[in-house]
Amino acid sequence: MKNIIVGQSGGPTSVMNASLCGVIKEAQESKFEKIFGMINGIEGFLQDNVVELQNFSDEELEILKTTPSAYLGSCRYKLPNDYNDEIYKLIFKKLSEKNIGYVLYIGGNDSMDTINKLSRYADMIMSKVRFIGIPKTIDNDLLCTDHTPGFGSAAKFVATATRDIIMDAECYKSKSVTIVEIMGRHTGWLTASSIIARGEHDANPALIYLPEIEFDAFEFIQSVKHELEKKDNVVVCVSEGIKDKNDKFICEYAVKTNKDIFGHTNLTGSSKYLEELIKEKLGVKVRSIELNVLQRSSALTLALADVCDAENVGREGVKVAIDGYNGYMISIERDENDNISYETVNVSKVCNKEKKFPLEWIKDKNDIAEDFIKYITPIIKGSVDIVRDDFGMPKYIRRG
């Protein structure tokens, strides 16, 4: 039997190691002799930077499952569109040298592009190496899947942190505005999750702004002013990627931006800009808070359902690879009773595309409908008993 290799790619999540754990477990049970791991994804693989994972113990796997970020290290590496590029030959040469027949890649829509290209190249050269994508993104923006592993735990962090910020903001009597900036470059799934922080007793977060709706600064100021008439402390949640009618990111008004190799604009600073705007227009006490990378790398807000999904898509990936599938991603299907099953979807339908937050789940341009809460509840529910260290802090496993 051929060997198997797994890599991690793109932005970290809290459960992408749960997927790795699923891959290793299933591969161990399937009696693979060698289970390789790419260090820093395909980029490291090209430099022969690989480790062997077959000897992971059950105890180590248990800690790995709740260790955030990418145990193997990640990369942002785009394969060339030209299949005549030498890099393809090189990759298949290296796969052959290690007698690898199965490649699993845990990542988001950019990483699925890698799987798409490699699986097509394999077909072109009539190679029998199988390429399977394991979905992973906090953004929940992959097509053809009910939700993505990583989203549930990140959403739970957003909801928990927003509630904690509300608790903090509401402790003073004096009028204040707090702006919480949440990840989500072009889609509002994570920002919408802040609605879960809205309890019975209060109406914060009072306003929620997603990138799917054109942002109007004048309307924003009016809405904040209106909320300040109703309550002392107003908490507003905004996506880092909100844009105005000129298709310009709000953060671009505040800071110089730069682009990563995929051409994405690095977006933070929307909340800082809005902080200054409110200070100027309303003269009220205001602060801005970026939730930042903790959204995607916290073990304390893991959602049980999310960890299970992540492990299961990893396991399923190994199964379908053995079954001979090539160029597919594992998807999560949900029936009307919220029962989950794992299916396969042609990766070409997923890669380089984004699933927007449904417009019908956005109320009055700055609020979230009940239907979204119904959608997200099974995804974020359940807490996870994590292994802890001597300080009572989450225990993580790291490469030596």
Added chain:
Amino acid sequence: MKNIIVGQSGGPTSVMNASLCGVIKEAQESKFEKIFGMINGIEGFLQDNVVELQNFSDEELEILKTTPSAYLGSCRYKLPNDYNDEIYKLIFKKLSEKNIGYVLYIGGNDSMDTINKLSRYADMIMSKVRFIGIPKTIDNDLLCTDHTPGFGSAAKFVATATRDIIMDAECYKSKSVTIVEIMGRHTGWLTASSIIARGEHDANPALIYLPEIEFDAFEFIQSVKHELEKKDNVVVCVSEGIKDKNDKFICEYAVKTNKDIFGHTNLTGSSKYLEELIKEKLGVKVRSIELNVLQRSSALTLALADVCDAENVGREGVKVAIDGYNGYMISIERDENDNISYETVNVSKVCNKEKKFPLEWIKDKNDIAEDFIKYITPIIKGSVDIVRDDFGMPKYIRRG
């Protein structure tokens, strides 16, 4: 028997409600007929904004104990230095109207100023009302106590979040610098706690800068450069209150600052300034992260020892008030075997003063000595089983 009243004041912590819980429990057991709570501290009390707390159930108290921020609401209110001011007469008139004989105030060094003044005024007018301070601050900067309730859990948040940020930062191969900005206006206790995030496998956080040491931008750049030669991803922790040799806050180079009513400068932005500085001088990928208010309002990083301390100082406060103490704060004493006891200290020794981080616990200007780890370990250890809601998120209790 006279009635008792309790208030909360100053910046929130994750355990100031555990102290409130301790006060309520002890007062219930001491058979007070009325246990009053000031809404928004002495400021609300002056507006007759009080609630009754004697009917809190055990179940509600259990949730209250792990609910962050101030259940009663907080304030930042400084009593006048002039004891002839009408406000003192007014306060004692209102206390008399409600037949209150005991006043407990949960707060930091500014709040202890309130207790100091009211207890002195009580002595001056030969009132029998007893005033007791319950220590509370994430900053750990109160004199005459081994540590302060609130510090342990905030320190644990800092250590946990810093470790999560390290996990995230180290997942890419490309060179990067991450600057984490931690609370602590004039003292470095919280920032020093980030040392707990330094594991066996790595040396991040590589550099730690406290306000107790004069910050030198040139040396800083040299140190970061040196660390980048040793590792791909360098994580640096800085206090929001670092100052240069001209006694100017680093953040003042970055942003306009404003002062609160105690004359404190509102300090954030040190990390943002250092981010720009590194970008300019070293041309490496760099990002800054403010840990922000979650440091002081998270239930998920509660330290068991801290919650116990907080509840116990609340209970002890009720006991010593009944015993007739006036103008005292409850302090925490530790013996050579790390056994804890609760004592009283004259509040005039505590108020308006700050306990600095010991210079002998700072190594090479930007690192923390082992002695501090020995000091902090018993303070942050132990995790707390919190009550959770249907989503598996921390369940909080709020005023109706």
